[in-house]
Amino acid sequence: MIREKWKVIGLSHYYTVKQLRPQRKGTRQLLALDRVSFSQSYGEIVGVIGGKGSGKSTLGAILLGKKPSEGLISGNSETGKALVLPDHRYDERTGESYTRQQLTKWGIPKKKIGETMEQILSFSELGGQFGVKMKHYSLSEKSQLAISLLLHVAPTVIYIDESLLQVKEHFYIKVFLFLEKLKELGSSIWIETEQVKRIETYCDRLIWLEFGQLKQHGNVTDVLTAYYDYYFQIKRLSLKEQQEFWEEGYQGQIEETLIEEPPETIEQSKVVALSQVEQEPVLEEPIEVEDQADTPVSESPSRRQRQPTKSNYNWLISLGLLGGLMGLAFFVLYPRLKATTQPILPQTGPVSSINSLDSTVSATSETLPVSLAEELPGTYRVKAGESLSDIAQALGISLADLQKWNQLTDYQIQPNQVLVTVPPIETAQEEPTIALADFNHTVKDGESLATIAETYQISLADLQAANQLTELTIYAGSQLSLPATAKAPEPEPAPVPSKEVEPVLPSAEHVVAAGDTLYSIARKYGVDVMAIQQANHLQTEQLSLGQVLHLP
Numbered sequence: 001m002i003r004e005k006w007k008v009i010g011l012s013h014y015y016t017v018k019q020l021r022p023q024r025k026g027t028r029q030l031l032a033l034d035r036v037s038f039s040q041s042y043g044e045i046v047g048v049i050g051g052k053g054s055g056k057s058t059l060g061a062i063l064l065g066k067k068p069s070e071g072l073i074s075g076n077s078e079t080g081k082a083l084v085l086p087d088h089r090y091d092e093r094t095g096e097s098y099t100r101q102q103l104t105k106w107g108i109p110k111k112k113i114g115e116t117m118e119q120i121l122s123f124s125e126l127g128g129q130f131g132v133k134m135k136h137y138s139l140s141e142k143s144q145l146a147i148s149l150l151l152h153v154a155p156t157v158i159y160i161d162e163s164l165l166q167v168k169e170h171f172y173i174k175v176f177l178f179l180e181k182l183k184e185l186g187s188s189i190w191i192e193t194e195q196v197k198r199i200e201t202y203c204d205r206l207i208w209l210e211f212g213q214l215k216q217h218g219n220v221t222d223v224l225t226a227y228y229d230y231y232f233q234i235k236r237l238s239l240k241e242q243q244e245f246w247e248e249g250y251q252g253q254i255e256e257t258l259i260e261e262p263p264e265t266i267e268q269s270k271v272v273a274l275s276q277v278e279q280e281p282v283l284e285e286p287i288e289v290e291d292q293a294d295t296p297v298s299e300s301p302s303r304r305q306r307q308p309t310k311s312n313y314n315w316l317i318s319l320g321l322l323g324g325l326m327g328l329a330f331f332v333l334y335p336r337l338k339a340t341t342q343p344i345l346p347q348t349g350p351v352s353s354i355n356s357l358d359s360t361v362s363a364t365s366e367t368l369p370v371s372l373a374e375e376l377p378g379t380y381r382v383k384a385g386e387s388l389s390d391i392a393q394a395l396g397i398s399l400a401d402l403q404k405w406n407q408l409t410d411y412q413i414q415p416n417q418v419l420v421t422v423p424p425i426e427t428a429q430e431e432p433t434i435a436l437a438d439f440n441h442t443v444k445d446g447e448s449l450a451t452i453a454e455t456y457q458i459s460l461a462d463l464q465a466a467n468q469l470t471e472l473t474i475y476a477g478s479q480l481s482l483p484a485t486a487k488a489p490e491p492e493p494a495p496v497p498s499k500e501v502e503p504v505l506p507s508a509e510h511v512v513a514a515g516d517t518l519y520s521i522a523r524k525y526g527v528d529v530m531a532i533q534q535a536n537h538l539q540t541e542q543l544s545l546g547q548v549l550h551l552p
């Protein structure tokens with residue numbers, strides 16, 4: 001069975017920002033996310049990286065259920081939760097009372113609250129501080145409480161922002177060991193940071209945003225190589241050029257609509273809808289936008305037309321071309337994705353209607369957002385005066401098919417309605433083949449070419465040929481292409497909630513090899529970092545090559 005995936009297609013999100021010159025009539029919108037598309041397996045830790053204001057938190061909020069301005073998303077966000085530090089409103093509450101209140105609010109059954117609180121207290125290491133008012137808490141104590149609370153309600157989606165960086169190192173490692181357990185149970189974990197170094201070892205994948213656009217999504221090494229290269233290039237510019245670069249990028253996210261007269265235009269009604277989106281509580285701080293602006297609007301090109309102008313930025317054009325190719329790939333893949341993706345309309349439908357883990361819903365004529373449908377192949381927007389049979393005839397498809405693909409029970413259609421004009425793709429359940437997007441495999445610890453070939457029911461030689469491998473050595477984390485004959489792996493057994501992580505390789509001792517860290521060793525043997533430290537009387541996390549560690 002194919003592992004369930006998040007499917008994010010053409011996600012855009014606008015914020016209406018202040019018009020700093022009041023004499024200007026019209027709206028100013030900031031494109032915080034610009035047609036972001038990717039797919040991502042459940043049960044992985046994904047690092048969300050990018051510069052300030054690149055759209056990380058906005059993406060996080062949408063993954064947890066915030067309604068995007070445009071685009072499609074399906075994911076297991078029904079019990080999604082973000083790491084939120086208790087703010088000053090809770091100053092007079094003790095950590096204990098706050099914890100109880102949050103657990104109740106999150107629907108933890110009354111009879112489980114006592115036990116969960118015990119676990120949270122023990123994990124948070126707050127000790128007697130738990131009963132003290134939170135106005136006396138340090139930032140790291142608040143963070144320890146908040147993260148302990150979050151982990152012990154085991155949401156299916158966890159979004160962690162930079163607040164996690166407030167905790168002490170040993171606690172940080174402990175959090176990731178716990179996240180590994182939640183991952184095993186299928187939780188999707190998204191961790192946002194601008195400090196990539198701190199999280200890279202823990203992530204299965206990275207998603208990199210800049211100026212609201214998806215720069216890259218994929219395995220950690222690939223994304224980091226491109227990321228460091230990008231920042232290295234920027235650092236080589238003079239300070240003035242760097243400022244210009246960031247400013248130009250930011251201005252490219254601004255879209256202004258100037259209004260001469262105030263007639264009721266479509267653009268205006270869109271603005272009303274978007275400003276309603278603003279009022280959702282997830283990201284509520286309105287920002288003041290610097291208007292550099294004696295520049296007329298026409299000189300501030302919209303993001304979609306923006307091109308870097310300086311020769312120093314030529315390398316960006318190459319990245320742009322790469323982005324274009326990815327966009328093309330998206331349109332090729334879209335018809336397949338469409339069959340298992342439920343779209344979200346900006347104006348209608350609660351976000352909680354996003355697909356749950358196991359539901360698959362076809363895009364229908366009623367639910368496909370018009371803005372996206374206009375751009376997508378395989379759809380048709382009904383014009384005034386057209387009948388269903390006119391359209392079927394014009395498109396060369398049968399009336400019955402058109403009805404079936406759009407789940408229409410009669411021939412009634414409306415102007416502007418968007419019809420699906422291609423047959424739905426069979427879902428993974430019906431036909432256990434591998435989706436196009438899945439024709440690669442990320443090598444996990446302990447896997448060999450032979451076991452991978454067996455998993456996908458292909459020959460070792462075919463797997464080697466598909467990857468131009470002349471030898472059998474492979475490394476955990478690297479990506480292998482799968483030949484077209486690969487079959488979907490057998491369904492994984494449903495995860496059984498267990499209190500402890502199963503040890504991977506039980507052994508009494510471990511000889512430190514190149515690249516080993518306390519964390520990686522602890523993870524490998526399913527033991528605690530601190531337990532290893534204690535068993536070996538280690539004061540620090542320093543290890544030396546060849547050192548023999550006793551395993552607790």
Ligand SMILES: Nc1ncnc2c1ncn2[C@@H]1O[C@H](COP(=O)(O)OP(=O)(O)OP(=O)(O)O)[C@@H](O)[C@H]1O
Nearest residue numbers: 015032052053054055056057058283284285286287
């Ligand atoms: N409620 C809002 N109203 C207006 N603009 C907003 C709002 N929230 C975010 N923005 C803007 O949208 C853009 C993306 O913001 P977002 O917080 O998603 O980015 P980020 O990558 O998480 O940034 P940071 O790392 O600085 O938190 C930024 O330019 C930000 O100023």
